[in-house]
Amino acid sequence: MEARELKKILAAYDTKLDEKLSLNVASLKSINLDKSERSTQSILKYRIIEIVIFSLLAIFIGNYIARNWSQTHLAMSGIIVGVFTLIALSGSIGQVTLLQQIDFAKPTVDIRKKIELVNTHGLLFIKLMFLSTPIWWSYVVVGSDYLFNIDLYNNMDSNFVLKYLIINSLLIIPMVWFLNKLTYKNLNVKWVRKTIGFFVGTKTMKALEFLKDIEEFER
Amino acid sequence: MMVNKKEHFIKTIDEYKKIIYKIVNSYCQNKEDRKDLEQEIIIHLWNSFDNYNSDYKYSTWMYRIALNVAISFYRKEKKWSMKNDFYNEESIFKIEEDTNEEQTELNYHLKLLQEFIHNLNELNKALMLLYLEEKSYEEISEILGITKTNVATKISRIKLKLKKEFQNI
Known part of the structure; x- marks a missing residue:
């Protein structure tokens, strides 16, 4: 059967629908159209809460850096924690922007991309967690100083600190390479797929797979 | 004013009902799901009705909304749906058997x-x-x-x- 013949069948189906399909107006009228609310409002609320939390954290860290500016190790640790807070904050602001752009009257591919990018938000935090591994000491230094007033750096052996800094600085490059690989674009690579699958939930994985489908569809 | 808007909306839906009917049938095999999807599409259309952009045809506007809703529904993404306390038991379509x-x-x-x-x-x-x-x-x-x-x-x-x-x- 050729496409032309299929279209003939569909034309016959169209004629049939013209004759036999009607709108159940009573049913349509009974839907309480004015009392509907977008479910996206609840995601928006969560993302706004994230923005508030990260903004407060950024203010706190900024204040911490200013207070400890004269002590290089504390200021440096604060700056590192601050950079991560700002990345998380910009991620959440990006999510709110995306959510506000989601309008179902816009073209399908554009809207699906935005929806799936919102659905994959969790991956940002997984990446930040990984990226934090070489500099996890910054969190500990800031935390112990702020919460317990203990300056860990002063109690550490300088040789240990030097070795630690060298090893972890070297770790940053492979870590950035590794994290760059963890995107939907590389889902066809077995280890990327397994790593993402291990750390994110099924929903995030489904969203990433769909982003890959969209990319193929656009080609 | 609201009554006029609703009447105009129903008239538009009636005119383009085949679009919704065909999309619903293509994305849902289950009868109950079809009823839910029909209503979901109608609610989204109603909510976008005031913002209809006359640069495009009504059919383009309707296809975009119905397809976007159907894909989300098919992917079971409840967070993109519209919350509505009232759900109708009946389909919004009537079709004569042949x-x-x-x-x-x-x-x-x-x-x-x-x-x-x-x-x-x-x-x-x-x-x-x-x-x-x-x-x-x-x-x-x-x-x-x-x-x-x-x-x-x-x-x-x-x-x-x-x-x-x-x-x-």
Whole structure:
């Protein structure tokens, strides 16, 4: 059967629908159209809460850096924690922007991309967690100083600190390479797929797979 | 004013009801799901009705909303749905049953085609529907948000796929 013949069948189906399909107006009228609310409002609320939390954290860290500016190790640790807070904050602001752009009257591919990018938000935090591994000491230094007033750096052996800094600085490059690989674009690579699958939930994985489908569809 | 808006809305839905009916049938096999999807589409259309952009045809606007809602529904993404306390038990469509032989044959071919469409992924399903509806490349490109050249390439692939799938019928 050729496409032309299929279209003939569909034309016959169209004629049939013209004759036999009607709108159940009573049913349509009974839907309480004015009392509907977008479910996206609840995601928006969560993302706004994230923005508030990260903004407060950024203010706190900024204040911490200013207070400890004269002590290089504390200021440096604060700056590192601050950079991560700002990345998380910009991620959440990006999510709110995306959510506000989601309008179902816009073209399908554009809207699906935005929806799936919102659905994959969790991956940002997984990446930040990984990226934090070489500099996890910054969190500990800031935390112990702020919460317990203990300056860990002063109690550490300088040789240990030097070795630690060298090893972890070297770790940053492979870590950035590794994290760059963890995107939907590389889902066809077995280890990327397994790593993402291990750390994110099924929903995030489904969203990433769909982003890959969209990319193929656009080609 | 509101009554007029609702009447105008119902009139528009009535005029383009086949679009919703066909999309619902392509994305849902289950009767109960179909009723939910119909209502979900109607609610989204109602909420966007005031913002209808007259630069596009009504059918383009309706296809975009109905396809976007259907894809989210198909992917079971409840967070993109509309919350509404009232859900109707009845379908918003009425369709008369047919019995004559000619219609039975038509139904058989339609069933095969629907099965074929069901097996496509969400985006290809949308493209296939628009192609079978004989939409122009320009309108398909406006609805889906891909270039006209891409639409043309994909449609030639669809034709081959259809030919292969239905060659023995």
